Amino acid sequence: MYDVAVIGAGFAGVTAARDLSLEGYSVVQLEARDRIGGRTFLGEAFGSSVDFGGTYVHWTQPHVWPELERYGIGVVTPMEIERAYWLADGIVHSGTPAEHADVAGPLVARCLADARARFPRPFDISAADTSAIEKETLGDRLDSLNLSRHERDVLGGVLASLVHSEGEQGIAQFLFWSAIYFGSWSAFLEAAGHLPIEGGTKRLLDAIMGESKAELWLSTPVAAVEDDGLAVMVTTREGERIRARRAVVALPLNTLSDVTITPEVARPVRTLIERKQPMRTRKIWARVKGEIEPFTASAPAGKHPINTARTEYRHEGDTLVVCFCSDASAIDGEDREAVQRALRLFVPGVEVVDTACHDWAADPFSQGTWVHHRPGMLTGAAPLMREPHGRIHFAGGDIAAVGVGGIDGAIETGAKAARDIVRALAAGRD
Numbered sequence: 001m002y003d004v005a006v007i008g009a010g011f012a013g014v015t016a017a018r019d020l021s022l023e024g025y026s027v028v029q030l031e032a033r034d035r036i037g038g039r040t041f042l043g044e045a046f047g048s049s050v051d052f053g054g055t056y057v058h059w060t061q062p063h064v065w066p067e068l069e070r071y072g073i074g075v076v077t078p079m080e081i082e083r084a085y086w087l088a089d090g091i092v093h094s095g096t097p098a099e100h101a102d103v104a105g106p107l108v109a110r111c112l113a114d115a116r117a118r119f120p121r122p123f124d125i126s127a128a129d130t131s132a133i134e135k136e137t138l139g140d141r142l143d144s145l146n147l148s149r150h151e152r153d154v155l156g157g158v159l160a161s162l163v164h165s166e167g168e169q170g171i172a173q174f175l176f177w178s179a180i181y182f183g184s185w186s187a188f189l190e191a192a193g194h195l196p197i198e199g200g201t202k203r204l205l206d207a208i209m210g211e212s213k214a215e216l217w218l219s220t221p222v223a224a225v226e227d228d229g230l231a232v233m234v235t236t237r238e239g240e241r242i243r244a245r246r247a248v249v250a251l252p253l254n255t256l257s258d259v260t261i262t263p264e265v266a267r268p269v270r271t272l273i274e275r276k277q278p279m280r281t282r283k284i285w286a287r288v289k290g291e292i293e294p295f296t297a298s299a300p301a302g303k304h305p306i307n308t309a310r311t312e313y314r315h316e317g318d319t320l321v322v323c324f325c326s327d328a329s330a331i332d333g334e335d336r337e338a339v340q341r342a343l344r345l346f347v348p349g350v351e352v353v354d355t356a357c358h359d360w361a362a363d364p365f366s367q368g369t370w371v372h373h374r375p376g377m378l379t380g381a382a383p384l385m386r387e388p389h390g391r392i393h394f395a396g397g398d399i400a401a402v403g404v405g406g407i408d409g410a411i412e413t414g415a416k417a418a419r420d421i422v423r424a425l426a427a428g429r430d
């Protein structure tokens with residue numbers, strides 16, 4: 001019998017496995033894919049390495065930053081952006097980033113004006129009454145602002161990299177993210193999407209794994225996790241059974257309905273698992289010919305197949321552009337011509353040489369991208385999942401308390417699960 005079975009080897013799982021194994025516990029880590037990293041994935045494209053999933057970190061993020069410092073890993077300085085394009089009311093506008101901010105800033109401020117009042121102490125979600133906003137979707141909020149079509153498109157464009165479905169995503173998570181950054185959406189965006197890890201996310205994962213003493217089993221999807229009152233029995237899809245004193249379930253929310261959890265979880269948690277979280281976006285890398293002028297571009301969800309694009313790196317005389325598409329089904333990321341057509345709306349004549357992407361929505365071991373909670377879930381079911389369920393401890397960026405939706409949150413929850421287990425086992429609570 002192992003002390004702990006950790007299921008999933010994304011950032012949450014590898015953090016939990018490292019921390020527990022360094023405390024002297026025997027740990028087995030079961031991962032469905034043939035690689036670690038989950039929704040972060042440093043892959044090969046254009047004769048180089050690019051991150052197909054989670055990428056950006058920031059020094060204001062309290063969990064990932066100490067990890068980078070622990071292993072002496074830096075971040076990449078982003079390319080200075082010179083031009084902004086934004087699609088509004090059917091017309092592409094352009095200006096300097098400051099001119100775009102002047103147009104968009106007041107609209108974002110109106111949309112998220114109550115962020116700090118709703119979440120005065122973001123680490124304590126019960127600090128204020130959130131019941132009203134937890135019934136509200138992003139679409140409800142946009143409708144309530146009485147915006148002109150032009151204004152709604154400008155605002156929709158600023159939010160677009162984080163939108164799949166205005167009618168399904170709760171406004172609460174937008175307000176929460178803004179509140180973490182003292183009510184400044186632009187500060188949140190800078191933290192969430194600016195600084196890639198030098199050498200890619202795999203470098204940090206490998207550093208964590210290098211210290212971990214856990215036994216890693218790749219290509220081992222788990223089918224069931226049962227707390228039988230004495231210990232936890234983990235059953236793989238192949239039928240192998242592994243017994244442990246405790247288990248960490250560090251799986252994407254959208255895959256949890258494929259795993260039988262016994263005893264049954266609380267009803268709100270079951271609802272969260274069954275309804276899944278709605279984010280089915282797409283991230284596409286485009287190699288564009290030449291060293292083009294550094295730009296950002298935005299279009300509201302549903303109004304263009306590419307909703308945000310940004311020049312990211314120079315590469316052998318060309319430029320790598322990262323694109324986010326609100327709806328994965330709206331564009332085939334492998335279709336060079338479709339990507340070129342979509343980018344030409346913003347930058348006429350731009351020549352796309354090659355594209356690369358990973359389909360996170362169709363991937364059975366993610367079934368979506370980063371989490372965005374439906375109304376009611378951020379302050380309802382997610383906090384319940386952060387508490388131990390008998391000997392089973394859930395972890396993952398999808399249920400994080402502060403870093404919800406990101407690498408930082410994955411590390412936050414992996415470390416918390418490890419602490420909870422160390423405390424429980426040290427107290428003799430098997």
Ligand SMILES: Cc1cc2nc3c(=O)[nH]c(=O)nc-3n(C[C@H](O)[C@H](O)[C@H](O)COP(=O)(O)OP(=O)(O)OC[C@H]3O[C@@H](n4cnc5c(N)ncnc54)[C@H](O)[C@@H]3O)c2cc1C
Nearest residue numbers: 008010011012032038039054055056222396397406407410
């Ligand atoms: C396109 C994209 C862009 C993103 N951009 C950013 C960003 O810039 N910055 C940021 O901070 N975050 C970003 N994110 C979010 C971030 O990547 C995730 O929040 C974070 O990596 C989640 O880590 P995790 O360990 O909770 O889950 P995951 O990384 O999903 O790990 C879960 C693991 O469980 C495994 N698994 C699934 N089912 C089973 C099973 N049945 N049995 C065993 N194993 C199983 C999976 O294979 C996976 O390895 C992005 C995500 C995507 C998809």
